[in-house]
Amino acid sequence: MLTPAITIGFVLVGLATALTLWRLAKGPTMADRILALDTLAIDAIALVVLMGLSRGISFSFEAALLIAMMGFVGTVALCKYLIGRAIIE
Amino acid sequence: MEVLVSVALGVLTATGVYLILRPTTFSVVLGLTLLSYAVNALIFFGSRLNAGAPPLSVAGLSNQTDPLPQALVLTAIVIGFGMTAYLLVVALKAKAESGTDHVDAGETR
Amino acid sequence: MMAHLPFLPVLIPLVTAVVLLIATKADIAVKRSISALSLGLLVTAAAGQVLVSDDGIVRVYRLGDWPAPYGIVLVLDRLAALMVVLTSVLAMPVFLAATSGTDERGLHFHAFLQFQLMGLNGAFLTGDLFNLFVFFEILLLASYGLLVHGGGLQRARAGIAYVVLNLSGSALFLIALGLLYGFLGTLNMADFGVALQAVKPEDQGVVAVMCALLVTVFLLKAAVLPIGFWLPHVYTAATLPVAALFVIMTKVGIYALLRVVTIGLLAAPFTAGLLQPWLTWLALGTIVLGATGMLASTSLGAVVANLVLVSGGTLLLAVAEPGAGSIAAALYYLVQTTLVTAALLLLADVLRRQRGEAEDRLVAGPRLQSTTVAGLFFLFFGVAACGAPPLSGFIGKIMVMQAMEGSAHPALIWTALIVSGFVAALVLARAASVVFWEPGAPDGTDKRDVSLVPASGLMLALGLLTASIIAVSVWAAPVASYARAAAEQMLARDAYVSAVIGDPAAVQRERRP
Amino acid sequence: MAAGLASALVLAPEVFAGTTVLWRVAWLPEWGLDFALRLDGLGLLFTILILGIGVLIVLYAAYYLPKTDDLHRFYISLLGFAGGMLGIVLAENIVLMVVFWEVTSLTSFLLIAYKYQEVEARISARMALAVTGGGGLALLAGVLLLGSVAGSFDFSVIEARAGDVRADPLYPVILILFLLGAFTKSAQFPFHFWLPHAMAAPTPVSAYLHSATMVKAGVFLLARMYPVLAGTDLWFVIVSTVGAITFVYGAYVALLKHDLKGLLAYSTVSHLGLITLLFGLNTPLAAVAAVFHIVNHAIFKASLFMAAGIIDHETGTRDMRRMGGLFYSMPRTAVLAILAAGSMAGVPLLNGFLSKEMFFTAAVAHPGFDGANLILPVVATIGGMFAVAYSVRFVWDVFFGQPPQDMPKTPHEPPGWMRLPVEILVALVLFVGFLPQFSVGPLLTVAAEAVLPGAVPEIKLAIWHGFNLPLAMTVVAFGLGVFQFTRRHKLYALQERYTWRLTSPVAFERFYRGATRVSTSVMALVDSRSLQRNLVLFFSFVLVLGVWAWWTTGRAAGWVSTLTGPLPVGEVDLASAFAFAVLLFGAVSTVVYRRNRVMAVIFMSVTGAVVSLAFLRFHAPDLALTQLSVEVVTIVLLLMCLRYLPETPVAQSTGSRRLRDGVLATAAGVGVSAMAYAMLTRPYETIAGYHMANAKPGGGGTNVVNVILVDFRGYDTLGEIVVLAMAALGLHALLSGTRMQGPPTVALAKADRYPIMLAELMRPLLPLSLAVAVYIFLRGHNLPGGGFIAGLVAAVALMLQYVAGGVDFASERLRLNYVRLLGVGLGIATLTGVASFWFGASFLTSTHGYVYPPVIDKFELASAMAFDLGVFLVVIGTVLLAMTEIAALRRGETTAPAGAPAKDRG
Amino acid sequence: MTLREWLVPQPILTLAIAALWALLAGDVSGGTLLLGLTLGLLIPVFTSQFWPGRPRTFRVGAALRLMFVVVYDIIVANVAVARIVLGNVQGIKSKFVDVPLDTDDPYVATILASIITLTPGTLSIDIDMDKRVAHIHGLDVPDQSLLIDEIKTRYEAPLKEIFGC
Amino acid sequence: MSAEALAAFLIVTGGFFVLLGSIALIRLPDIFTRLHGPTKATTLGVGAIVIASSVAGYAMTGNVSLKELSVSLFLFITAPVSAHLLAKAALKEQSKDR
Numbered sequence A: 001m002l003t004p005a006i007t008i009g010f011v012l013v014g015l016a017t018a019l020t021l022w023r024l025a026k027g028p029t030m031a032d033r034i035l036a037l038d039t040l041a042i043d044a045i046a047l048v049v050l051m052g053l054s055r056g057i058s059f060s061f062e063a064a065l066l067i068a069m070m071g072f073v074g075t076v077a078l079c080k081y082l083i084g085r086a087i088i089e
Numbered sequence B: 001m002e003v004l005v006s007v008a009l010g011v012l013t014a015t016g017v018y019l020i021l022r023p024t025t026f027s028v029v030l031g032l033t034l035l036s037y038a039v040n041a042l043i044f045f046g047s048r049l050n051a052g053a054p055p056l057s058v059a060g061l062s063n064q065t066d067p068l069p070q071a072l073v074l075t076a077i078v079i080g081f082g083m084t085a086y087l088l089v090v091a092l093k094a095k096a097e098s099g100t101d102h103v104d105a106g107e108t109r
Numbered sequence C: 001m002m003a004h005l006p007f008l009p010v011l012i013p014l015v016t017a018v019v020l021l022i023a024t025k026a027d028i029a030v031k032r033s034i035s036a037l038s039l040g041l042l043v044t045a046a047a048g049q050v051l052v053s054d055d056g057i058v059r060v061y062r063l064g065d066w067p068a069p070y071g072i073v074l075v076l077d078r079l080a081a082l083m084v085v086l087t088s089v090l091a092m093p094v095f096l097a098a099t100s101g102t103d104e105r106g107l108h109f110h111a112f113l114q115f116q117l118m119g120l121n122g123a124f125l126t127g128d129l130f131n132l133f134v135f136f137e138i139l140l141l142a143s144y145g146l147l148v149h150g151g152g153l154q155r156a157r158a159g160i161a162y163v164v165l166n167l168s169g170s171a172l173f174l175i176a177l178g179l180l181y182g183f184l185g186t187l188n189m190a191d192f193g194v195a196l197q198a199v200k201p202e203d204q205g206v207v208a209v210m211c212a213l214l215v216t217v218f219l220l221k222a223a224v225l226p227i228g229f230w231l232p233h234v235y236t237a238a239t240l241p242v243a244a245l246f247v248i249m250t251k252v253g254i255y256a257l258l259r260v261v262t263i264g265l266l267a268a269p270f271t272a273g274l275l276q277p278w279l280t281w282l283a284l285g286t287i288v289l290g291a292t293g294m295l296a297s298t299s300l301g302a303v304v305a306n307l308v309l310v311s312g313g314t315l316l317l318a319v320a321e322p323g324a325g326s327i328a329a330a331l332y333y334l335v336q337t338t339l340v341t342a343a344l345l346l347l348a349d350v351l352r353r354q355r356g357e358a359e360d361r362l363v364a365g366p367r368l369q370s371t372t373v374a375g376l377f378f379l380f381f382g383v384a385a386c387g388a389p390p391l392s393g394f395i396g397k398i399m400v401m402q403a404m405e406g407s408a409h410p411a412l413i414w415t416a417l418i419v420s421g422f423v424a425a426l427v428l429a430r431a432a433s434v435v436f437w438e439p440g441a442p443d444g445t446d447k448r449d450v451s452l453v454p455a456s457g458l459m460l461a462l463g464l465l466t467a468s469i470i471a472v473s474v475w476a477a478p479v480a481s482y483a484r485a486a487a488e489q490m491l492a493r494d495a496y497v498s499a500v501i502g503d504p505a506a507v508q509r510e511r512r513p
Numbered sequence D: 001m002a003a004g005l006a007s008a009l010v011l012a013p014e015v016f017a018g019t020t021v022l023w024r025v026a027w028l029p030e031w032g033l034d035f036a037l038r039l040d041g042l043g044l045l046f047t048i049l050i051l052g053i054g055v056l057i058v059l060y061a062a063y064y065l066p067k068t069d070d071l072h073r074f075y076i077s078l079l080g081f082a083g084g085m086l087g088i089v090l091a092e093n094i095v096l097m098v099v100f101w102e103v104t105s106l107t108s109f110l111l112i113a114y115k116y117q118e119v120e121a122r123i124s125a126r127m128a129l130a131v132t133g134g135g136g137l138a139l140l141a142g143v144l145l146l147g148s149v150a151g152s153f154d155f156s157v158i159e160a161r162a163g164d165v166r167a168d169p170l171y172p173v174i175l176i177l178f179l180l181g182a183f184t185k186s187a188q189f190p191f192h193f194w195l196p197h198a199m200a201a202p203t204p205v206s207a208y209l210h211s212a213t214m215v216k217a218g219v220f221l222l223a224r225m226y227p228v229l230a231g232t233d234l235w236f237v238i239v240s241t242v243g244a245i246t247f248v249y250g251a252y253v254a255l256l257k258h259d260l261k262g263l264l265a266y267s268t269v270s271h272l273g274l275i276t277l278l279f280g281l282n283t284p285l286a287a288v289a290a291v292f293h294i295v296n297h298a299i300f301k302a303s304l305f306m307a308a309g310i311i312d313h314e315t316g317t318r319d320m321r322r323m324g325g326l327f328y329s330m331p332r333t334a335v336l337a338i339l340a341a342g343s344m345a346g347v348p349l350l351n352g353f354l355s356k357e358m359f360f361t362a363a364v365a366h367p368g369f370d371g372a373n374l375i376l377p378v379v380a381t382i383g384g385m386f387a388v389a390y391s392v393r394f395v396w397d398v399f400f401g402q403p404p405q406d407m408p409k410t411p412h413e414p415p416g417w418m419r420l421p422v423e424i425l426v427a428l429v430l431f432v433g434f435l436p437q438f439s440v441g442p443l444l445t446v447a448a449e450a451v452l453p454g455a456v457p458e459i460k461l462a463i464w465h466g467f468n469l470p471l472a473m474t475v476v477a478f479g480l481g482v483f484q485f486t487r488r489h490k491l492y493a494l495q496e497r498y499t500w501r502l503t504s505p506v507a508f509e510r511f512y513r514g515a516t517r518v519s520t521s522v523m524a525l526v527d528s529r530s531l532q533r534n535l536v537l538f539f540s541f542v543l544v545l546g547v548w549a550w551w552t553t554g555r556a557a558g559w560v561s562t563l564t565g566p567l568p569v570g571e572v573d574l575a576s577a578f579a580f581a582v583l584l585f586g587a588v589s590t591v592v593y594r595r596n597r598v599m600a601v602i603f604m605s606v607t608g609a610v611v612s613l614a615f616l617r618f619h620a621p622d623l624a625l626t627q628l629s630v631e632v633v634t635i636v637l638l639l640m641c642l643r644y645l646p647e648t649p650v651a652q653s654t655g656s657r658r659l660r661d662g663v664l665a666t667a668a669g670v671g672v673s674a675m676a677y678a679m680l681t682r683p684y685e686t687i688a689g690y691h692m693a694n695a696k697p698g699g700g701g702t703n704v705v706n707v708i709l710v711d712f713r714g715y716d717t718l719g720e721i722v723v724l725a726m727a728a729l730g731l732h733a734l735l736s737g738t739r740m741q742g743p744p745t746v747a748l749a750k751a752d753r754y755p756i757m758l759a760e761l762m763r764p765l766l767p768l769s770l771a772v773a774v775y776i777f778l779r780g781h782n783l784p785g786g787g788f789i790a791g792l793v794a795a796v797a798l799m800l801q802y803v804a805g806g807v808d809f810a811s812e813r814l815r816l817n818y819v820r821l822l823g824v825g826l827g828i829a830t831l832t833g834v835a836s837f838w839f840g841a842s843f844l845t846s847t848h849g850y851v852y853p854p855v856i857d858k859f860e861l862a863s864a865m866a867f868d869l870g871v872f873l874v875v876i877g878t879v880l881l882a883m884t885e886i887a888a889l890r891r892g893e894t895t896a897p898a899g900a901p902a903k904d905r906g
Numbered sequence E: 001m002t003l004r005e006w007l008v009p010q011p012i013l014t015l016a017i018a019a020l021w022a023l024l025a026g027d028v029s030g031g032t033l034l035l036g037l038t039l040g041l042l043i044p045v046f047t048s049q050f051w052p053g054r055p056r057t058f059r060v061g062a063a064l065r066l067m068f069v070v071v072y073d074i075i076v077a078n079v080a081v082a083r084i085v086l087g088n089v090q091g092i093k094s095k096f097v098d099v100p101l102d103t104d105d106p107y108v109a110t111i112l113a114s115i116i117t118l119t120p121g122t123l124s125i126d127i128d129m130d131k132r133v134a135h136i137h138g139l140d141v142p143d144q145s146l147l148i149d150e151i152k153t154r155y156e157a158p159l160k161e162i163f164g165c
Numbered sequence F: 001m002s003a004e005a006l007a008a009f010l011i012v013t014g015g016f017f018v019l020l021g022s023i024a025l026i027r028l029p030d031i032f033t034r035l036h037g038p039t040k041a042t043t044l045g046v047g048a049i050v051i052a053s054s055v056a057g058y059a060m061t062g063n064v065s066l067k068e069l070s071v072s073l074f075l076f077i078t079a080p081v082s083a084h085l086l087a088k089a090a091l092k093e094q095s096k097d098r
């Protein structure tokens, strides 16, 4: 029961990722792209967790936590760059 | 799968090398980063693709992945990070001194 | 401590650097004292290594007590000891010269100097190829720090070029190491040779490529013809004491080549002849390039930088045709050329300080203050540098020439060696003529930094180097016989292998996947 | 010098007894270089010459040179030269001879440039060094070859194997190299040109080096090597031809010189040619004549130079057209000079006559020139004629002729001590001239014995040999010479019209500059100083070498099959294909968008994320975590730097360059793909089984990757954190004191600079993130994690405080000196390693065990954890130092006074 | 500063860290809790500088109540958003709305803004503490005042209760 | 409902919301409306999948592990901040374009 669910999950998240990538490529604004990148990070968390479930990869949690933290930091940095070009001042 | 991985490494290498050959410091940094992805992955795949479990020395586990390439890559990643950070700052310094971000920083010839 | 002797040349600078960082706020005098103390210890340890290693036993230091090839080992043999002692001896005058003010022109000079020594000594002592990469990175990053020390556009520009080129080289090094492990499943140098012998014919093509890549990395460091153009620019951009220290950097490339060739490539028939067909030509090309560069040089620093290029090419001749005679000659030549070119660079610093805006460029500058002393130094180092008798340069040259007599192209090699020495003599004579003899600018336009002129540290540094050069000239025989013994030890692969990994057949290997 | 002469004379009896005195100190025996000396007849003769004339020169120079000069430089160089010269003539080891040979070149260089204020002196010195030093190098090659052919560098051994040497196929090469050395040193045509310009040296130097001794080193070499190298046709052809040309040419030019020292210099060239010619004749008689003439020439030419020096010194000029009638103001000097000049011309009863007679005799008696072939006697006569002409001119123009024209000084006799050396030498001229057999006979005999391999012909040193052809030649030469002298003005006019200036110092300098220019253009051509060019070369070199290695080594197994291994190839799943597509998209977009920098950063991070996920997918969680964190920190740094880089990048490279780079990059990519495929499809044998087996029992951890990092290969990790610390230190050193401004931006409201939600939420996030960091740190040894990742997490959490609140806000609260933190971190890691010394173990030997603190369950503590703590601290220090330093670049931007010069010119 | 304030400057935080630790460690054994509490005590000491020094009142009951409300809203409203996103996106009336704030505490305002963002249909753009307004963006806002009212009663009032301001 | 079924449900629902967020990203007309999708739907979706992982872990091993919750916790704390900054960035970009 879990296996088909995971497969469906993979497909759904994979589709989401593809759509997000499309937005990333399309833009039009930089904010759009950063938003897409941020979303990609969250999609990646989903993918990692699903990968953990399907392939028995044991350390998906740590990866997920780290992607969450680091994705956030990346978004903050990119946004601050866009706002005032200075990330730390 | 082996073809896929090899081609991926090749693509990373090619894009990395191409960017390293661009005239701006920024592109060079990007290129070196891409090249380091390729390099790290290449070392990592020294343990081949069809390897087994994570390299944990736990009773009951068998057929674990070769841990050595992973350790090497970790070292390589960290060293690469230090180098990139330093290169970035050298590029900044050259910009501060010369006013341009050309890799040859205003060299006349 | 004797048990840890092989490790001390790495540990001493590391601990010193740590202390210097913790005491980062301390006065420069305190830092100099710490550095000086450490250098004293280092030279002692290095000398101890030479004395100990001269019994011909290959000593192995197992880091973490893990046996090779599984853990990292340091291997102390004659070659390693020679390189370490050379580095340490060179460090003294560089340090002394830097205390004449160079070390105050930026931050962390002494820490970088110590890290540089740690990197160099670590590279010379390690018996592990990946660890060699790590220490290459240490010595490179330290050299980056030292290169840009003092600031300025030229240094920043040279810094970019040097860093990027070396990072590309490091990437190649990693590719080679990745393939090395991927094909041979080991990282230890001795085991590398053993594993090479077991390579099946169908795998030899790719393994040879891996070896070629590895060799290229070292050729980049050694500044060989098509990939050596970086060297003069880097050396001329650095402050002169730093450039003097950098002289040993190309020798790291030569050292690594010698190691990898003698322990690795010579072990298997399909790699033994990998370099011969082309390395001699590259070496000759490098010599020609250096000689041409010398003629084109507009500063004393540039002249010496090109001399370094020439000496690199000369050393490569031995790598191209490795034998006891050629390696011994190369080792003697390496020692003396390192001391001599470093001395010339430090002397250039002395002159630069007295010549105001003319710096070390080959244009008429203000009249020098200490013509006699500086002139004698110039004469002495110049004679040694162009390989004129009776100093070490001449001895080194005749050793290399004799060793090359049996090579494939003796006439060409001899011609290159002789002509490059001739060009060096002409260029140095002209440099002396311009710097010492051409009438200077009137005193009004003289903008020399008077406070820097009586730089006792620099003079002491030059004195030390002079003494070393005299020593290797007068006691050429013991040095040369040590070099010969080192060369023979390098070529005695079996002894090395059994010292490092014991019985090669007993190494646990697992077939994967 | 006098002492040296004395000691030489002490040994002289032995030499006269026919013994060769040998003396040896080992220097570099293995490589053929020993401090081995020999004293034979030839050596003794030269020793006496060198030291004897040397003493006189020193005496002379004491009066000649102004006291204000830095005389010590002169005397040191002169003594150095004398030592070198002695070394040449006394060397048993021929490598040692080369050593001394170059010593004389070098000291000659210094002495010629003695008056370095004059540009001509400087250039002439370099020209002399170039020619004689260069010749010395050729000689070195010849010596090394000869040593290898003869099997020894000892002259005695070589002499004994002379026949083998001459029969060796390398003999012509050796001969030519030796002759190059001899001819350059002895100023033989076409290498003669340096010698006249060496006259820029003070006259004592000219007298000593450039007439009596150094230039004799070349002919000495011919003499020394005569038993080994002479006797062949090749020797005869080359040596006698070159000698003859030099003999005649030098004599002719000497006549044309108006400068006193110029005349003497070319006369020296000519006489050296004569000596060379004699050696070239391959007959014992000629060789003896040569040795004899060496002595005679040294004596009369040294005295002539000294006389010329006196004239120069006392009149202030050396131009013969400006002087005249000096006989009346300085009669004693005049008499001395006239006698010496007579010897030079070959006037009977003077020593020059004797050797010239021997020369004529040898010329006539030579078996190669019988009655039909008169070329040699004719040449000899013509040379003799010019010698007479220029000698007469010298005497006439200086001492007689027209009265002096505006000479700078009023001439008078020099001080007596200054004239004394000349007097002694002229006395010798007469002594030898009158009593040849008594004066030089024995010395000449032992010297000839040393030169001649076989029996020495009986040397008849007599003033009168009766009426014979040589005497006739002398008479003819005198007659024609005097006639020539009277017609000399015609020749001067000719000379004015066809001045051959190719060999002047100006020409040398022009030649040198030309070489410099050519080199500069060559360097400009091959070394554009451009990083891009160097990189192209590097990558091309790697490719060529790699392909070459594959091509040559893979031949045996079939080239293509070397790239494909036997392992079965796995199937591609959908997820992997998708990931591959994303990677492709990311990497290519990074290239495409490289000029829109934020975009490029974004695409690069997408690429990196795929690589991280790939690591995770292939069971490398540590790698994935590390790669991910490193990438984000890198991106933050990149963005921080981007602020200071110009918005519009520099001009794009040309299409052709992009094509070239594209081809190169593609080739590199193909190469890596090929190697990767070759690797992935091959099985391999690894040592890693040991690590798997020993991680837990030996390293105390189950995460083998981590145990490798902190234990098996902890030394690598130590190196790695050293690199990190240095990167931070390096950028600290680079940026400290540097101030930059980015492109002008709109002033931001405080709310935009420190967005309020960020600022407020980051505060609770910090402690929570630190807790996570501790968690990652502690579990690292057994499960993925460890000091490095934990350090990055903590650093990022702290960094967010900087982002949210600004540098001032965060620094105020985080009172840390990051440089010191780096030191502490490295120190802890190092101490952990050193601690094992106390247990008698090597550096970094780990220990581990369980501790049971109260309440807490068993908690495994490995010493490696302390090491990891060092890693942790270094990472934090590195990241924060980098962040704060880059951020601090803008400090002072707002407080800087208006109109302050901007550091940043972008 | 009392000893308690010095030892436990942020009791809530201490507990939060201990809880997080237990969560991460995946067990509630004595050792884990002790280590968690130790960290909970040590980390705030180290980071206390970053806090403007105000251990405030915190009503746990009210907080839990608000949490349930928010979670409920998130789930329910996400369904609503799904309908919008999958429906006719051209017909939505999105607009910017200014919500006046009753609190002058930026921390509380930030939490409110976060809740606004997390609950579907609204998004905090900015907080202006000088003008005491939150700029928000509504995905589909047929009635602006209704939205403001809902935010103030549903989220702001409980927040003020929790933090006692 | 068994734990496995709950996990399956959560995975599919989570996947749906993740996709929903991305559809919003594609379909909605401007940056401000697009911001709504990922910050809420995707965050929620990932939260569901993460919890599913916990539940599935319990279903497979019988051990309760709630540490996955910390990922959701983190996302819920940070998502508003990201949205806030993104909106500010978008505003800035608009003002610059004008």
Ligand code: NA
Binding pocket: C166, C220, C221, C222
């Ligand atoms: Na290098």
Ligand code: NA
Binding pocket: D622, D705, D706, D709, D780, D781, D784, D785, D786, D787
């Ligand atoms: Na780890």
